Amino acid sequence: MDTKTKLISAAEQLFDRHGFTATGMDKLTKAAGMSSRTLYKHAGSKTALITEVLKERHRRFQPHIEVGSVDALFDALEEWIRSESARGCLFLRAYGETGGDIPAITEAVLAHKARLYDKIQDIVAIETDGQAMPELAEQILILYEGATAAAIYRGPKAVVSAHKAASALLKQARS
Amino acid sequence: MDTKTKLISAAEQLFDRHGFTATGMDKLTKAAGMSSRTLYKHAGSKTALITEVLKERHRRFQPHIEVGSVDALFDALEEWIRSESARGCLFLRAYGETGGDIPAITEAVLAHKARLYDKIQDIVAIETDGQAMPELAEQILILYEGATAAAIYRGPKAVVSAHKAASALLKQARS
């Protein structure tokens, strides 16, 4: 694993576990096993590091939304939450901690969310034989977002409930 | 407005707008219009201040969940989001920023969420003539949570979509 990869993945872990602002550069250098000089040569600044972590997170998350059915979408979410993290959406947490005041971070967050909504629209179109149903897509997005949030305090079974609700809404929309 | 009230409401505003960790005590004293000595006499510590802000937030939010129907529940949420804040759930944000490591804060968050779920169970029972339907209640909780999160980037119309989804699930459960 090269230096940059090691840095990004250590940073992602610490940011997810302890928050962005509360994670200092000293803890980052220690966790990534490198000097602060090397860290700054690769990351440039803390803001840039956060942005890169979010972009890498999106890359890693992408396969979980690049699916062809609502069932697969929620199965993938359940797997992610069981194995990766049940601490809420890291993108929204970054947005909240920075108050939306740092353009690069805000852009990364909004791009991720736009991509998520677009993909859900595609999935809904597949499930309904090509019909565009933007409100149904938004409802499934909300169930997806809500499951991620509720899983923090209700565990992975929140995803199962959301999954069933999405299936019911879809079935109703088809009839 | 007495000193303590002024402090709590200034703190709530700053925490919501800029995050908990990023909000320093100097900005708190300036916004609340008091010396740091007075602030510490009333709050004790930053952790205690955050805890009190969350408890006060819960008190102020309570009327919005103490309702008798799913319609009223989502109408109240829509009103809250339009007038108060569309920055996501402040409780979950506090939990995320502290990593769940500060017991007093974690307790306040979990108590709020437990109260929310209990209330939704009551509402579902009213709507279904007394039947206990814990999974339907969880689904409505997820729509509620998801609307709060999605409203950050999709605006208040997310609450309208969630409202319709909740009504549909309820209608289906009744038949």
Added chain:
DNA sequence: AGCAATGTAAAACGATCATTTTACATCGTC
């Protein structure tokens, strides 16, 4: 052999962090 790249360790930067302290003013109450 020599040079550019990439790394380390460690100190220093000024700013800001949460918190405490020192010294003083303004009250309403007994």
Added chain:
DNA sequence: GACGATGTAAAATGATCGTTTTACATTGCT
């Protein structure tokens, strides 16, 4: 008219913040 409560302003605490710098070691390429 003294007193306790409640406030202010301002400085000091030691720690930690993000970032830069100085000085040196280890590589791989030409």
